Structures are given as C-alpha cells and as structure tokens.
Amino acid sequence: MHVIDLRSDTLTKPTPEMRRAMAEAEVGDDVFGEDPTVNRLEEMAAGRMGKEAALFVASGTMGNLVSLLAQCGRGDEIILGDQAHTYINEQGGVAALGGIHPRIVPNEPDGTLDLLRVKAAIRSDNDHYPRSRLVTVENTHNLCGGAAITPEYMQALGIVARERGLRLHVDGARIFNAAVALGVDVKSLTADADSVTFCVSKGLGAPVGSLVCGDRAFIAEARRARKVVGGGMRQAGVLAAAAIVALEQMVSRLAEDHANARLLSAGLSELPWVQVEPVPVRTNILYFAVRHDSLDARQVTDLLAERGILMLRLGTNRVRAVTNYHISSSDIEAALAVFRSICS
Ligand code: TLP
Numbered sequence: 001m002h003v004i005d006l007r008s009d010t011l012t013k014p015t016p017e018m019r020r021a022m023a024e025a026e027v028g029d030d031v032f033g034e035d036p037t038v039n040r041l042e043e044m045a046a047g048r049m050g051k052e053a054a055l056f057v058a059s060g061t062m063g064n065l066v067s068l069l070a071q072c073g074r075g076d077e078i079i080l081g082d083q084a085h086t087y088i089n090e091q092g093g094v095a096a097l098g099g100i101h102p103r104i105v106p107n108e109p110d111g112t113l114d115l116l117r118v119k120a121a122i123r124s125d126n127d128h129y130p131r132s133r134l135v136t137v138e139n140t141h142n143l144c145g146g147a148a149i150t151p152e153y154m155q156a157l158g159i160v161a162r163e164r165g166l167r168l169h170v171d172g173a174r175i176f177n178a179a180v181a182l183g184v185d186v187k188s189l190t191a192d193a194d195s196v197t198f199c200v201s202k203g204l205g206a207p208v209g210s211l212v213c214g215d216r217a218f219i220a221e222a223r224r225a226r227k228v229v230g231g232g233m234r235q236a237g238v239l240a241a242a243a244i245v246a247l248e249q250m251v252s253r254l255a256e257d258h259a260n261a262r263l264l265s266a267g268l269s270e271l272p273w274v275q276v277e278p279v280p281v282r283t284n285i286l287y288f289a290v291r292h293d294s295l296d297a298r299q300v301t302d303l304l305a306e307r308g309i310l311m312l313r314l315g316t317n318r319v320r321a322v323t324n325y326h327i328s329s330s331d332i333e334a335a336l337a338v339f340r341s342i343c344s
Contacts, residue, residue, distance in 0.1 A: 001308040004331045006264075008312065009174075009257070009284060009324040012205040017249060018242035027237035030056070031227070037237030041244050045211035048247065049196050050187035053219035055212045055226060056240055060085075060173045062231050063197030063210040065093045068134065069229075070221035071167050071195065074099030076133035079121045079166075081107035083143040086136060086171055097229070101130045111141025112153050115160055122164045135161050136169040139189060140178045145277060146261075146285030146322075148178035151188035158192025172198040173210070177283040180254045194218065203254055203284055204246035205325055208239045250325065257284040257323040260332050264321060267336035274339070284323045291317070300342065307338045 005011055014022070028034035038056050045054040057063045064086050072078060078094065080087050082104045086094065094100040105117045113135070123129040137157065139149040154170075161168045170193045172178070179186035190196045195214040200206035212222050226232065233239070258281075265281040268274045273292040290297045301313045312320040323332075 003308045003310065004327060004335050005310045006321040006323065006327065006335070007310050009203040009322045010201060012201075012203070012324045012326060014207045014242050015205055015245065015249070018206060018245045021241040021245050022238045025237045025241035027235040029234050030236045031232040031234060035235060035237040035240070037244070038240040041240040041247075042211070044244060044247055045198075046213050048186060049190045049198070049213040051190070051196070051213040052215045053213070055219050055222050056233070056236060056243070057210050057212055057226055058208065058231050058233065059201070060171070060197060060199045060210045061090045061093065062226070062229060063199070063212045064090060064136075064169075064171050065097065065229060066222045066225035066231070067169050067195040067197055067212050067214075068094045068100055068136070069098045069225035070218055071169070072098060072100045072133045075101065075130050077101045077103050077123065077130040078133060079103045079105060079113070079118055079135045081105060081111075081113050081138065081141075083107040083111075083141070084136065084138050084171065085142055085173065086138075088143070103132070107141065107144055109144060109147075111138065111144035111147035111149055113137060113157070115156060118157070118160055119164075122166065132164070132166055134167040134169055136171060138171040138173070140174040140181075140283045140285070142173070142285060145281070145287055146174070146177070146283035148181040148282050149189070150182060151184055151191075154189055154192045167194040168192060169194065170196045172196045174199070174202055174283065176251050177203055177254050177258070180251065181258055181283045195222075200243040200246040203257060203324055204250040206239070206242040206246040209243050211243075253325065254284065257325065257327070258282075260284075260323040260327055260329055261286050261321075263329055263332045264323070264335065267332070268339065271339060286321045287314075288319055288321075289317050290319065295342075303342050304335075304338060309335045309338050
C-alpha cells in the first residue's frame with residue numbers, strides 16, 4: 001500500500017543529494033571547533049538569518065532551550081504565547097533546567113501576541129516580581145495553523161521589547177515556510193530578533209538538526225549551554241552536510257507544500273463533516289475539526305490509516321495534516337478520495 005504520511009514534516013527523509021553529501025563530508029571534532037562542514041553550515045546559517053554567528057544543535061527543542069539558557073538566568077521571566085511550542089511541547093525545559101519563569105499571553109488566531117498584552121505583561125522593577133528578560137514568538141506558528149508572522153509585526157514587537165530592555169527570541173522552526181509564504185527575505189523576519197532557532201529537519205528534509213543564530217557574544221553563551229545539555233556532537237559534519245544541501249536546495253520548493261496544503265484544504269472544505277481552520281491555509285500545516293454525528297477524530301484517523309493516509313489526531317476532534325516534499329498533488333487527490341469514501 002502506498003502510504004501518504006501527513007503526520008508531520010519532521011518525517012521527511014534525506015534526499016539522494018543529502019545522502020551523497022553526508023557520505024562525502026569532511027569532518028573533525030566540532031567540540032574543538034574543528035569540523036569544517038559544521039563551520040561552513042554555521043557560517044551559511046548566520047548569513048541567511050542576517051546574524052553574526054550560528055550554532056548547530058541537535059533539534060529545535062535544544063535550539064530553543066540553549067537560546068533561552070544563554071539569555072536568561074534563574075528567576076528571570078520570559079513572555080510567550082499560550083500556544084507556543086516552547087510552552088506546550090518542550091517539557092517545560094526552560095523552567096526545569098534553567099529556572100526560567102514563563103509568563104503566558106494568549107496567542108491571537110494569527111499566531112501573534114497582542115502588543116498591548118505584551119506591554120502589560122512586562123514587569124516593573126519590584127522585589128516581589130521576577131525580572132522580565134525576553135519575549136519569544138513562533139514563526140510559522142504551529143498550533144495556530146501554520147500562521148506566518150509578518151516583518152511588520154516583528155518590527156513592532158522588536159520596538160516593544162527594546163523599549164523595555166527585553167530581548168527577543170524567534171522559534172523559527174519553520175521560518176523559511178513563513179518567508180516563502182509571505183514572499184519576503186527571511187532576514188526581514190529576523191532583523192528585530194536577538195536570537196533565532198530554525199530547523200533543517202522539518203520541511204527542508206535534512207535528517208537531524210537546527211541552527212541557533214545571533215550575535216557572537218550570544219552564540220558563545222549558547223555554545224556553553226549546548227555543552228551542558230550534552231549537545232556537543234563531535235564529527236557532526238555528516239549531519240551538517242545534509243543541512244547544507246537542505247539550505248541550498250529545499251527552501252524555494254516549500255511553495256509546493258503550501259500549494260498542496262491549500263489543495264487539501266479546498267477539498268476538505270467541501271465535506272460537511274470537516275471544519276478546516278483557519279481558512280485560507282497559509283503554509284504547510286492544516287488543522288481541521290471532525291463534526292460528524294457518529295465519528296470522532298480517533299475513528300476518522302483510524303479509518304484513514306487503514307487506507308494508507310496518516311494524519312495526527314489532537315484531542316477528541318482536532319486533526320493535523322502537514323504537507324512535505326514526499327507528498328505530491330496526486331497524493332492529496334488520493335487522500336481526498338479516501339475522505340469522500342468515509343463520508344459516504
Ligand atoms: N514540532 C513537532 C512536534 O513536536 C509537535 C511537529 O511535528 O510539528 N518549534 C516548533 C514550532 C515545532 O513545531 C517543533 C517540533 C519544535 C520547535 C521542536 O523541534 P524538534 O522536534 O526538532 O525538537
């Protein structure tokens with residue numbers, strides 16, 4: 001059976017070019033700073049993000065963690081959205097490992113944080129309060145339907161943060177999806193940020209890894225934080241080689257994933273028992289609610305799986321589908337045909 005796996009873009013396997021580059025990669029001990037392929041990747045990543053320096057880490061979770069450990073001390077407070085991956089899906093690592101206190105602001109449906117709410121959440125200097133140190137936003141915003149946050153918003157948020165002496169971190173796990181969807185240079189989404197994490201292991205198809213980017217002083221601190229969480233990876237050039245191919249070859253094709261997500265959204269919207277949110281789909285992530293008299297999300301995802309269509313169930317009636325480079329438009333048509341058959 002041809003399986004159409006829409007559970008995540010993290011499932012993407014390395015391309016033949018990546019496998020070749022991995023096999024041929026020149027390597028060294030990266031903890032000594034001597035892996036030429038990692039060094040090349042880090043330089044390239046910093047350049048793409050418009051920052052001075054970068055650090056290769058094992059995952060997006062590690063990237064966010066070391067970014068925050070490098071910029072906040074114990075008892076410091078970070079302001080982030082109630083739907084943020086860092087708040088919901090990273091085991092509260094910043095609190096568990098860094099003693100960093102999260103201050104939650106509700107995410108708007110478009111993934112942003114209301115600027116007035118951010119301002120109101122920033123603490124005054126008072127012995128009773130933690131110190132507000134940093135604001136973090138996610139772009140694209142996973143749980144807000146893959147929303148792409150604009151350069152204009154980033155600029156405005158940057159002003160709010162700077163005015164009050166706070167730093168700004170971007171969880172840009174899928175920041176290239178945002179740049180492609182908005183038709184902007186990714187630098188315009190990072191210019192106001194002090195630190196950015198982006199992943200090569202999601203839509204860009206590399207097997208492992210994320211990059212943390214910022215100024216040299218920040219990256220030096222992030223490198224220390226990476227070491228203490230056990231993230232010094234030695235001959236990591238075999239992984240960095242795939243990441244370089246990802247950056248060189250896989251960014252512009254993200255537009256195809258977005259087009260396929262729109263195709264899926266349009267097809268699903270025709271079914272009375274499926275409620276796609278939000279419309280229009282902006283990047284490669286799509287959520288829908290099951291509004292069926294006799295089927296819940298588990299039954300729907302089970303029925304789909306029996307027919308080779310894999311989607312991720314969240315809660316009792318929410319389902320997520322993520323397009324990626326393994327998924328073609330004919331796969332989307334095939335998935336829609338299965339949906340229609342479930343309906344009848
Ligand atoms: N997201 C994964 C799951 O953890 C939900 C997925 O399948 O979407 N930031 C954002 C916005 C993410 O979506 C993810 C992964 C991460 C950080 C963490 O990246 P990894 O999985 O590399 O630690």
